[in-house]
Amino acid sequence: MSTVRHHVIIGSGVAGNQAAETLREHDPDSRITMITISRLPFFNRYDLPRVFRGERDWRRFIIYPAAYYRDNRITLRRATRVVNVDSASQILKLEHKESIHFDSLLVASGAGAYLPEELSEFRPLLHGFGAFRDAVTVADALPKGGHAILLGGDTIGLDLARTLLDTGHRVTLVAGPYTFWPHEVTPEERPQYIAALQRMGIVVVEAQSRGGIAAIEPGAKGLSARKLTFEDGSELAGDVVMPFFGIAPSLDFMLGSGVDIERGLLVTPNLRTTNENIYAAGDVCQIWTDKARRYCFYHGWKNVRAMGELAARNITGANEPWVPTQDEALHLTADGKIQSPFWEYQ
Ligand SMILES: Cc1cc2nc3c(=O)[nH]c(=O)nc-3n(C[C@H](O)[C@H](O)[C@H](O)COP(=O)(O)OP(=O)(O)OC[C@H]3O[C@@H](n4cnc5c(N)ncnc54)[C@H](O)[C@@H]3O)c2cc1C
Numbered sequence: 196m197s198t199v200r201h202h203v204i205i206g207s208g209v210a211g212n213q214a215a216e217t218l219r220e221h222d223p224d225s226r227i228t229m230i231t232i233s234r235l236p237f238f239n240r241y242d243l244p245r246v247f248r249g250e251r252d253w254r255r256f257i258i259y260p261a262a263y264y265r266d267n268r269i270t271l272r273r274a275t276r277v278v279n280v281d282s283a284s285q286i287l288k289l290e291h292k293e294s295i296h297f298d299s300l301l302v303a304s305g306a307g308a309y310l311p312e313e314l315s316e317f318r319p320l321l322h323g324f325g326a327f328r329d330a331v332t333v334a335d336a337l338p339k340g341g342h343a344i345l346l347g348g349d350t351i352g353l354d355l356a357r358t359l360l361d362t363g364h365r366v367t368l369v370a371g372p373y374t375f376w377p378h379e380v381t382p383e384e385r386p387q388y389i390a391a392l393q394r395m396g397i398v399v400v401e402a403q404s405r406g407g408i409a410a411i412e413p414g415a416k417g418l419s420a421r422k423l424t425f426e427d428g429s430e431l432a433g434d435v436v437m438p439f440f441g442i443a444p445s446l447d448f449m450l451g452s453g454v455d456i457e458r459g460l461l462v463t464p465n466l467r468t469t470n471e472n473i474y475a476a477g478d479v480c481q482i483w484t485d486k487a488r489r490y491c492f493y494h495g496w497k498n499v500r501a502m503g504e505l506a507a508r509n510i511t512g513a514n515e516p517w518v519p520t521q522d523e524a525l526h527l528t529a530d531g532k533i534q535s536p537f538w539e540y541q
Contacts, residue, residue, distance in 0.1 A: 199224055200299065201297055201298050202225050202299045203228045203287065204301045205300070207229050208237065208303060208305050209500050210476040210477030210500065211476075211503060212503070215507075216267070216507075217507035222511045227268065227269045227270065228269075228295065229269055229272065230277055230289070230295075231273055231274075232276050235256075236257055236258075237259055239258055243324065243355075244354060247330075247364075279451060279452075282452045285297050300473045302468075302473065302475040302479055302480075303506075304445045306443055306444045306478035307445050308438060308443075309440045309441050309442055310438050314346070317410070320413065321436050321438050322336060322435045322436065324437060337435050341365070342364070343367075344421065344436045345437050346436065346439065346440070348369075348370050348374035348375065349373055350538065353392070354535070355439075356368065356392075356395075369402050370399050370401050376440070377492070378524070378525040380525060387527070391527055391531055391532055394532060395533070406425055406426030406427045418432060420435070444478060453469075454469050455469040459475075459490070459492060460479055461481055462475050462483070463482075464484075464485075464516035465515060465516055467509065474509065477499045477503065480502070493521070495536065496540035497539070521536060524536070
């Protein structure tokens with residue numbers, strides 16, 4: 196019987212790619228298969244705001260060329276969706292019915308944009324920003340000098356707001372509890388950070404002061420493409436409306452796997468799930484944290500990459516605990532703007 200182990204990684208983001216690199220280093224003879232829904236190879240999401248600066252060639256966002264995967268003997272399965280994981284028989288099923296056996300499985304399936312339930316009926320009128328194609332679509336919908344309405348205002352949205360202002364667009368933020376997510380900002384601290392956003396050129400409307408959002412509709416002919424109405428009857432017109440309410444782990448395919456889940460896949464500090472052959476890393480997992488006495492999410496490029504590396508080391512025999520590597524505090528710069536460590540990458 197072959198002793199060559201088959202490591203399967205679900206996800207080709209920061210966590211999955213770092214894990215593949217480390218697995219190849221620590222288990223040179225193994226088979227490594229990486230599966231992703233994406234049609235593009237690993238690309239830099241953090242750089243997507245560049246699309247608004249006119250960068251439309253997806254090849255300029257790609258981190259590793261095809262040759263990298265070939266040279267490192269990593270089988271990259273693109274445009275492929277995992278629909279089910281059977282942890283007892285160590286088999287995962289792909290949407291097109293193929294089954295793959297794994298000796299170790301790393302779930303690094305990340306997260307998608309979260310949309311609060313009360314806004315879900317307006318989804319067709321909202322522009323997403325999760326993928327390269329989304330970024331191009333919204334950039335095309337926003338005219339020169341046009342007006343973008345950002346809902347929620349997590350750090351991904353605020354990063355985009357900086358680019359939009361810099362490229363001559365107007366930005367209105369409809370602020371609420373998700374503003375600055377995942378930073379934890381106390382009610383006492385909030386006014387100074389909101390003032391910083393205004394200094395940066397963002398118009399801030401507190402959703403609660405207007406009773407919340409009542410409706411989002413297409414604008415009338417000849418007017419802006421979107422009209423947002425608040426519960427108090429006041430209105431806001433813009434060319435695009437984009438939701439930024441943080442993220443929700445992508446793990447539907449794990450629901451029948453027998454592995455424990457809260458909001459994310461629950462893992463011990465060494466990133467192992469409740470199944471000994473299945474690990475998780477990146478935005479999809481919640482790590483047991485002794486200090487907090489609960490399972491916590493850790494976000495940001497540096498944390499996610501470190502998780503991918505740690506999971507791979509532990510899959511190949513180590514037994515090391517997770518130590519966060521990212522500064523999670525929101526900062527104010529000397530000229531009074533906000534600066535988030537989540538905007539730093541590489
Ligand atoms: C536009 C954008 C900008 C961002 N900017 C920032 C930022 O500035 N700062 C910050 O801290 N964070 C930012 N984030 C969040 C950041 O992307 C994540 O923290 C990080 O990339 C997570 O990496 P990951 O490897 O866990 O997952 P991801 O990079 O999300 O990768 C998930 C992978 O899993 C695959 N996958 C999911 N489900 C399946 C399935 N069923 N079958 C097969 N494959 C599957 C996907 O195709 C993808 O390849 C941004 C996110 C977006 C969308």
